[in-house]
Amino acid sequence: MATHSQTLSTLVDGILRGGIRVVDLTVPLESATPTIQLPPPFAPSKPFSLEEISHYDERGPAWYWNNIACGEHTGTHFDAPIHWISGRDLPNNATDTIPVQHLIGAACVIDCSAEARADADFLLTTHRATDPSVPDIMQIKNTANRAADESVTARFTSASGCTSA
Numbered sequence: 634m635a636t637h638s639q640t641l642s643t644l645v646d647g648i649l650r651g652g653i654r655v656v657d658l659t660v661p662l663e664s665a666t667p668t669i670q671l672p673p674p675f676a677p678s679k680p681f682s683l684e685e686i687s688h689y690d691e692r693g694p695a696w697y698w699n700n701i702a703c704g705e706h707t708g709t710h711f712d713a714p715i716h717w718i719s720g721r722d723l724p725n726n727a728t729d730t731i732p733v734q735h736l737i738g739a740a741c742v743i744d745c746s747a748e749a750r751a752d753a754d755f756l757l758t759t760h761r762a763t764d765p766s767v768p769d770i771m772q773i774k775n776t777a778n779r780a781a782d783e784s785v786t787a788r789f790t791s792a793s794g795c796t797s798a
């Protein structure tokens with residue numbers, strides 16, 4: 634049986650040599666990045682904004698950096714339990730306290746890249762849709778015979794320009 638050190642070495646070696654393919658599922662932030670908007674009287678989220686501080690110029694001759702602003706729930710992110718009132722009182726419920734072991738595990742990646750390319754408003758639901766042609770996450774996981782206890786479900790839309798394997 635491999636030790637944890639050997640397992641980690643195998644993983645790193647696979648990534649470096651290309652035997653393990655790493656797929657970046659993140660989407661770059663830009664001013665057009667959609668943000669969740671709630672109806673009044675609930676407080677709104679700011680859209681993403683980027684303000685240049687310096688760009689190898691008199692404001693900073695050897696460096697380029699920016700100020701950024703946006704709501705926490707903008708672009709690619711995960712919602713820590715504290716985000717919802719149902720997780721408000723859980724221990725280690727914030728992004729800086731959640732155990733890292735909770736963020737690593739088997740994942741079911743649902744490739745929606747074709748649907749997202751065909752329809753920018755493509756909607757993947759978490760519940761059984763009334764329209765049987767609209768897929769939902771559980772239906773896809775069941776079809777793929779994926780374990781219901783997989784802790785991570787990722788939606789791949791290819792929005793950032795990368796393609797699936």
Ligand SMILES: [Zn+2]
Nearest residue numbers: 705706711712
């Ligand atoms: Zn969120």
